[in-house]
Amino acid sequence: MDKENKKSEGQNLLKNLEYKNTNAWETSGEDIKTAAFDYCENYKHFMNISKTEREYTKNAILEAQKNGYQEIELLYKTKGKLQPGDKVYKNIKNKALVLAVIGNSPLVQGINLIGAHIDAPRIDIKQNPLYESTDMVFLKTHYYGGIKKYQWVTIPLALHGVIVTKEHTTIDVIVGEDETDPVFTITDLLPHLASEQMQKKMSEGIAGEDLNLLFGSIPYNDSEIKEKVKLNVLNILNQKYGIKEEDFISAELELVPSFKARDVGIDKSLVGAYGQDDRVCAYPSMTALFEINTPDRTSVCVLADKEEIGSMGNTGAESSFIENFVAKLCAYTNEFYNDIILRDCLESSKMLSADVSAGVDPNFKGTHDVLNASYIGKGISIMKYSGSRGKSGASDANAELVADIRRVFDENEIAWQTTELGGVDKGGGGTIARYVANLGIDVLDCGVPVLSMHSPFEVASKIDIYMAHRAYREFYLYSF
Numbered sequence: 001m002d003k004e005n006k007k008s009e010g011q012n013l014l015k016n017l018e019y020k021n022t023n024a025w026e027t028s029g030e031d032i033k034t035a036a037f038d039y040c041e042n043y044k045h046f047m048n049i050s051k052t053e054r055e056y057t058k059n060a061i062l063e064a065q066k067n068g069y070q071e072i073e074l075l076y077k078t079k080g081k082l083q084p085g086d087k088v089y090k091n092i093k094n095k096a097l098v099l100a101v102i103g104n105s106p107l108v109q110g111i112n113l114i115g116a117h118i119d120a121p122r123i124d125i126k127q128n129p130l131y132e133s134t135d136m137v138f139l140k141t142h143y144y145g146g147i148k149k150y151q152w153v154t155i156p157l158a159l160h161g162v163i164v165t166k167e168h169t170t171i172d173v174i175v176g177e178d179e180t181d182p183v184f185t186i187t188d189l190l191p192h193l194a195s196e197q198m199q200k201k202m203s204e205g206i207a208g209e210d211l212n213l214l215f216g217s218i219p220y221n222d223s224e225i226k227e228k229v230k231l232n233v234l235n236i237l238n239q240k241y242g243i244k245e246e247d248f249i250s251a252e253l254e255l256v257p258s259f260k261a262r263d264v265g266i267d268k269s270l271v272g273a274y275g276q277d278d279r280v281c282a283y284p285s286m287t288a289l290f291e292i293n294t295p296d297r298t299s300v301c302v303l304a305d306k307e308e309i310g311s312m313g314n315t316g317a318e319s320s321f322i323e324n325f326v327a328k329l330c331a332y333t334n335e336f337y338n339d340i341i342l343r344d345c346l347e348s349s350k351m352l353s354a355d356v357s358a359g360v361d362p363n364f365k366g367t368h369d370v371l372n373a374s375y376i377g378k379g380i381s382i383m384k385y386s387g388s389r390g391k392s393g394a395s396d397a398n399a400e401l402v403a404d405i406r407r408v409f410d411e412n413e414i415a416w417q418t419t420e421l422g423g424v425d426k427g428g429g430g431t432i433a434r435y436v437a438n439l440g441i442d443v444l445d446c447g448v449p450v451l452s453m454h455s456p457f458e459v460a461s462k463i464d465i466y467m468a469h470r471a472y473r474e475f476y477l478y479s480f
Contacts, residue, residue, distance in 0.1 A: 110348030117307035121145035145308030379415025388428030
């Protein structure tokens with residue numbers, strides 16, 4: 001007699017009625033485990049070359065073109081009308097990206113969208129940053145997004161970004177990634193002299209204005225110059241990039257950790273990397289779309305900027321770029337277009353807001369309601385509502401959409417779990433969901449749980465990352 005037949009009536013009843021999330025490594029076959037490891041090798045490589053929103057956009061476009069995607073306006077001008085199976089993209093000012101595969105159903109019946117963000121917490125260089133003190137040169141900085149400032153000192157940092165001259169020449173900058181490159185760092189006080197500092201609250205131990213980047217220390221050989229080290233640094237920058245100090249004013253330079261994405265754990269089951277919030281969801285949402293040819297409903301992948309600072313700006317989800325892109329899809333697939341077609345399309349559409357969730361860390365107990373939290377290794381997590389405390393600022397998904405997503409995932413044997421962002425009075429946060437919901441679209445947050453969120457080295461499970469890829473693919477293909 002097998003184990004199932006030996007179970008009591010109550011045990012069988014409990015199995016049928018109880019909700020219980022399970023470890024995805026245990027419930028997955030060897031083929032899925034192997035696929036997860038293989039998938040994450042490509043993911044780590046993409047993370048290493050895409051540490052800023054500009055780099056992500058550039059590299060995502062290259063990948064899209066390899067998979068047959070064309071710029072939407074150029075394809076429309078060539079064909080006159082977009083047809084089912086056409087693959088298009090729109091570059092949003094080199095900082096955000098939208099991709100789409102045209103489906104068989106008319107757009108007025110709705111589309112399936114997945115939206116993630118490709119910006120990440122970091123440290124930005126100020127517009128007038130360069131100064132000399134005690135024969136050393138530093139750059140003034142301003143942190144971007146929610147960080148714990150003490151995590152960003154005494155680690156190797158790389159400088160990424162662009163400098164745009166008055167003549168509109170754009171100079172790409174990446175220093176600190178190659179093994180032969182120098183790296184940069186923000187210094188901290190030695191513990192022997194830090195008694196006052198260590199009495200402060202953690203949030204006050206390192207002040208924002210003290211996050212000054214060590215940039216050089218060799219003086220220029222001229223006794224007539226007062227700030228010799230600064231001049232030497234300016235001379236090096238001029239020789240290397242052809243710039244003057246004033247060119248910092250029209251630059252976008254970001255400091256990111258110089259280390260690479262790595263396997264974590266003796267079993268190599270986890271990925272540690274900078275910027276996994278939210279590229280650990282952006283990458284699967286993109287690769288899932290690349291596997292689709294002609295879906296029933298048009299499938300759209302939105303990769304937005306500025307989420308970490310509120311989604312403002314014309315590359316953030318609060319702007320009109322998503323609505324504008326959908327309007328183009330409606331216009332370019334219809335012989336006759338009017339605004340009602342766009343409005344009906346938006347109202348009939350479904351979206352997954354692909355953003356990370358905070359995985360339970362047993363080293364920090366009491367931060368979650370353990371019955372409503374996500375766990376590393378238990379699959380992709382769905383979050384009905386986000387927000388802070390009393391759901392402030394939340395997008396609270398409709399129960400009907402949650403039921404649809406449960407069905408999609410269960411029918412395709414995708415490991416999933418439910419979550420919320422911490423205990424009720426512990427804090428909280430938001431995603432791009434509420435801005436897309438303002439367009440009338442049904443939206444549900446759905447992403448990968450991570451540990452050490454917003455730190456320079458976030459951690460996620462390979463099985464969860466791969467489950468996200470599979471989950472997003474099935475969502476694109478689902479006929480609502």
